[in-house]
Amino acid sequence: MALDLSRNHFELFGLPARFDVPQARIDGAYREIQAQVHPDRFAHAGEAERRVSMQWAARVNEAYQTLKSPLKRAVYLLELQGMDVGAERNTAMPAEFLMEQMEWREAVEEAEASRSVDALEALHARLRGEMRAQYAELGRLIDEVRDFEAATGLVRKLMFMEKLQSEIGDALAALEDD
Amino acid sequence: MALLQIAEPGQSTAPHQHRLAVGIDLGTTNSLVATVRNGVAVVLNDADGHALLPSVVRYAPDGSVAVGYAAQAEAARDPKNTIVSVKRFMGRGLKDIAHAESAPYDFVDAPGMVRLRTVAGVKSPVEVSAEILRTLRLRAEAALGGPLVGAVVTVPAYFDDAQRQATKDAAQLAGLNVLRLLNEPTAAAIAYGLDNAAEGVYAVYDLGGGTFDLSILRLSKGVFEVLATSGDAALGGDDFDQRLFCWIVEQARLAPLSPEDARLLLAKAREAKEQLTTHAETRVTATLTSGEVVDVVVTQQQFWDMTRHLVQKTLAPTRKALRDAGLAPEEVKGVVMVGGATRMPNVQQAVAEFFKQTPLNNLDPDKVVALGAAMQANVLAGNRTADDDWLLLDVIPLSLGLETMGGLVEKIIPRNSTIPIAKAQDFTTFKDGQTAMSLHVVQGERELVSDCRSLARFELRGIPPMAAGAARIRVTFQVDADGLLSVSARESTTGVQASVTVKPSYGLADEDITRMLKESFEHAREDMHARALREQQVEAARVIEAVESALAQDGDLLNEQETATIRALIEELRAALPEPADHRALKRLIDKVAKGTEEFAARRMDRSIKRALAGKKIEQL
Numbered sequence: 001m002a003l004d005l006s007r008n009h010f011e012l013f014g015l016p017a018r019f020d021v022p023q024a025r026i027d028g029a030y031r032e033i034q035a036q037v038h039p040d041r042f043a044h045a046g047e048a049e050r051r052v053s054m055q056w057a058a059r060v061n062e063a064y065q066t067l068k069s070p071l072k073r074a075v076y077l078l079e080l081q082g083m084d085v086g087a088e089r090n091t092a093m094p095a096e097f098l099m100e101q102m103e104w105r106e107a108v109e110e111a112e113a114s115r116s117v118d119a120l121e122a123l124h125a126r127l128r129g130e131m132r133a134q135y136a137e138l139g140r141l142i143d144e145v146r147d148f149e150a151a152t153g154l155v156r157k158l159m160f161m162e163k164l165q166s167e168i169g170d171a172l173a174a175l176e177d178d
Numbered sequence: 179m180a181l182l183q184i185a186e187p188g189q190s191t192a193p194h195q196h197r198l199a200v201g202i203d204l205g206t207t208n209s210l211v212a213t214v215r216n217g218v219a220v221v222l223n224d225a226d227g228h229a230l231l232p233s234v235v236r237y238a239p240d241g242s243v244a245v246g247y248a249a250q251a252e253a254a255r256d257p258k259n260t261i262v263s264v265k266r267f268m269g270r271g272l273k274d275i276a277h278a279e280s281a282p283y284d285f286v287d288a289p290g291m292v293r294l295r296t297v298a299g300v301k302s303p304v305e306v307s308a309e310i311l312r313t314l315r316l317r318a319e320a321a322l323g324g325p326l327v328g329a330v331v332t333v334p335a336y337f338d339d340a341q342r343q344a345t346k347d348a349a350q351l352a353g354l355n356v357l358r359l360l361n362e363p364t365a366a367a368i369a370y371g372l373d374n375a376a377e378g379v380y381a382v383y384d385l386g387g388g389t390f391d392l393s394i395l396r397l398s399k400g401v402f403e404v405l406a407t408s409g410d411a412a413l414g415g416d417d418f419d420q421r422l423f424c425w426i427v428e429q430a431r432l433a434p435l436s437p438e439d440a441r442l443l444l445a446k447a448r449e450a451k452e453q454l455t456t457h458a459e460t461r462v463t464a465t466l467t468s469g470e471v472v473d474v475v476v477t478q479q480q481f482w483d484m485t486r487h488l489v490q491k492t493l494a495p496t497r498k499a500l501r502d503a504g505l506a507p508e509e510v511k512g513v514v515m516v517g518g519a520t521r522m523p524n525v526q527q528a529v530a531e532f533f534k535q536t537p538l539n540n541l542d543p544d545k546v547v548a549l550g551a552a553m554q555a556n557v558l559a560g561n562r563t564a565d566d567d568w569l570l571l572d573v574i575p576l577s578l579g580l581e582t583m584g585g586l587v588e589k590i591i592p593r594n595s596t597i598p599i600a601k602a603q604d605f606t607t608f609k610d611g612q613t614a615m616s617l618h619v620v621q622g623e624r625e626l627v628s629d630c631r632s633l634a635r636f637e638l639r640g641i642p643p644m645a646a647g648a649a650r651i652r653v654t655f656q657v658d659a660d661g662l663l664s665v666s667a668r669e670s671t672t673g674v675q676a677s678v679t680v681k682p683s684y685g686l687a688d689e690d691i692t693r694m695l696k697e698s699f700e701h702a703r704e705d706m707h708a709r710a711l712r713e714q715q716v717e718a719a720r721v722i723e724a725v726e727s728a729l730a731q732d733g734d735l736l737n738e739q740e741t742a743t744i745r746a747l748i749e750e751l752r753a754a755l756p757e758p759a760d761h762r763a764l765k766r767l768i769d770k771v772a773k774g775t776e777e778f779a780a781r782r783m784d785r786s787i788k789r790a791l792a793g794k795k796i797e798q799l
């Protein structure tokens with residue numbers, strides 16, 4: 001099958017392999033390509049074309065999922081550089097960072113226990129602000145300094161933070177569902 | 179758009195011929211059919227001028243089936259054989275159905291999906307829905323003067339895989355070729371967006387008779403991108419009726435009611451509810467079978483107070499969708515209101531308060547879904563014109579995953595993923611010498627399997643015996659553009675491959691569908707084989723046309739040998755077309771062409787992507 005898997009996501013989207021890519025360019029390339037391959041364009045075509053279209057559309061969606069999320073994009077870039085980012089489970093994180101994380105978690109648990117939507121939303125916003133700063137630093141490490149070791153360390157921290165963020169989201173949803 | 183003008187894929191080079199296609203809104207309460215005529219989407223009325231077809235089916239003792247108003251008229255007299263709101267039962271087991279005990283039906287618990295015992299026998303909700311769809315198909319064929327190429331059938335965005343599959347089966351049973359299952363709020367967004375040339379982030383708030391959907395979309399340069407969707411597949415106007423009904427029973431101090439009386443009072447409650455949309459108070463009067471007279475007055479304020487929790491209940495999914503989309507209510511440019519129940523002033527007010535803006539009411543909440551579906555059907559059938567350069571990117575509403583150790587769920591595809599999508603994950607064996615692995619596919623957001631919906635169970639056998647943890651079993655989830663899932667599993671460490679593909683079912687096996695199809699065609703005195711043959715002939719002609727147009731456009735992608743092979747394949751198909759042995763023989767030839775042209779299709783796709791990106795780069799200079 002000529003589904004060309006050798007092109008990486010950046011090549012597929014015609015984008016430079018950098019962390020700092022304007023969201024609008026990623027979105028634009030995605031739409032251009034999806035407009036060519038989406039199954040809705042082939043609903044009336046032959047079966048072969050419908051099948052190929054479905055494979056391509058899924059492939060393009062996958063690439064978009066990776067490229068549009070800053071965390072996934074960074075992981076992907078670092079993996080292209082041969083870094084093993086997924087090893088976070090057996091890597092010790094700095095004690096200071098772990099302390100911080102524990103404090104965050106306590107705050108979230110407290111807000112959950114007191115069933116405070118406002119407190120959870122405030123935590124959500126604060127964490128978002130903090131992550132924004134970290135992502136800026138990540139961009140510098142990958143694109144300018146090209147210190148992939150340091151970038152990998154930061155990505156692992158951001159993984160923790162994103163996880164925490166989605167847990168706050170779940171806690172909010174659980175409160176609202178009651 | 180791209181600077182290089184590329185011929186639309188799927189667009190025929192043959193002289194333009196309009197293909198008959200419709201959009202169908204299969205609602206809990208009302209259903210409609212619409213089509214695009216001379217470039218304008220219109221709802222097709224019945225002979226009496228009604229646009230809406232009440233989603234009511236009655237099985238009479240003489241074997242006849244009534245659908246719509248005729249059936250509705252009998253609902254109070256013959257509640258057991260008159261099925262209303264059947265959509266609530268699609269893809270659902272008995273235990274999933276709210277108020278099953280107070281419903282006037284004779285339910286039969288069956289694995290996967292509940293059945294209903296009627297005077298005409300035990301019916302699956304799929305069969306009941308098919309009656310509604312068949313009525314609409316016949317209405318459309320009469321109005322348009324010929325058989326349909328296909329239909330787009332809408333489903334609530336929050337429908338899970340079982341409910342979607344059930345809907346698709348119902349359409350097939352009704353003799354419809356399903357071009358696509360389309361989410362109702364997305365259909366509404368198409369109709370609204372195309373009519374108003376809307377750009378920006380919009381929310382669609384769809385409160386119908388039995389379901390609530392909330393979708394957030396970004397409309398930009400002809401692309402309709404669903405950012406997030408949420409909802410409640412069992413919340414709608416019916417619940418407001420039920421609440422008012424209970425209140426009336428309390429007020430009038432009524433003893434437990436017979437099914438007939440319950441149906442009557444429920445209908446009265448619904449009338450009163452609709453009255454209260456425009457009146458400050460209304461009177462409910464009814465004479466029960468015992469001769470007892472019910473006479474109570476209810477005010478708008480009383481009604482709003484007793485249903486406040488229901489209105490509030492719609493806001494939780496609304497918040498969730500916004501959060502998933504990463505947006506605040508203020509960032510939404512407009513709120514499109516869909517579904518009859520959004521006419522209630524208390525709903526309008528709650529939505530206005532939440533989004534801090536007046537909702538958009540400049541379209542008919544009853545028709546907008548069918549109209550959007552018709553626009554999509556028109557394009558999918560191959561009637562795309564230069565004005566139809568729009569694209570729809572939709573998502574799955576609920577996460578898909580597998581059961582892992584301890585009854586926990588491992589999510590494979592998260593909710594709000596854009597479809598189509600394919601994702602693979604590796605698993606391993608946990609016992610030495612383990613040769614089989616059972617897989618349990620579930621859908622839902624909760625961590626425990628028992629809190630999610632079970633979609634399918636299957637077993638992968640023939641794994642070569644290995645030490646625990648050594649096998650590598652790759653499980654692939656694939657969701658197509660209809661939002662339907664298929665799952666396959668393969669062991670690949672030793673090169674030995676064991677694979678199995680499962681499409682989730684909900685208790686209706688393929689054989690059941692085939693049997694029902696057969697019965698329904700016998701019923702209509704139509705020959706199944708003749709029909710199948712006709713369908714394959716149409717398909718074959720379509721394939722020939724598609725391949726020829728592809729050769730005309732992109733023949734240079736093939737060498738002489740390859741061109742000759744493909745030409746031989748289509749000539750073989752063309753030769754068989756006038757007098758095929760049977761539909762299976764024709765299908766085999768069609769499959770052969772499909773296989774033989776796959777590489778060509780892939781190269782063409784590649785070319786069109788490169789051209790699209792090249793066009794973009796020139797633009798950016």
Ligand SMILES: Nc1ncnc2c1ncn2[C@@H]1O[C@H](COP(=O)(O)OP(=O)(O)O)[C@@H](O)[C@H]1O
Pocket residue numbers: 204205206207208209385386387388389414415416448451452453455516517518519520521522543544
């Ligand atoms: N004027 C009205 N006031 C209040 N509710 C209404 C009004 N008109 C229709 N409805 C309610 O809308 C619901 C049906 O909406 P509809 O969009 O047709 O549902 P569905 O899509 O589920 O078939 C019913 O519960 C009906 O009572």
Ligand SMILES: [Mg+2]
Pocket residue numbers: 203205206362386387517547
């Ligand atoms: Mg509806």
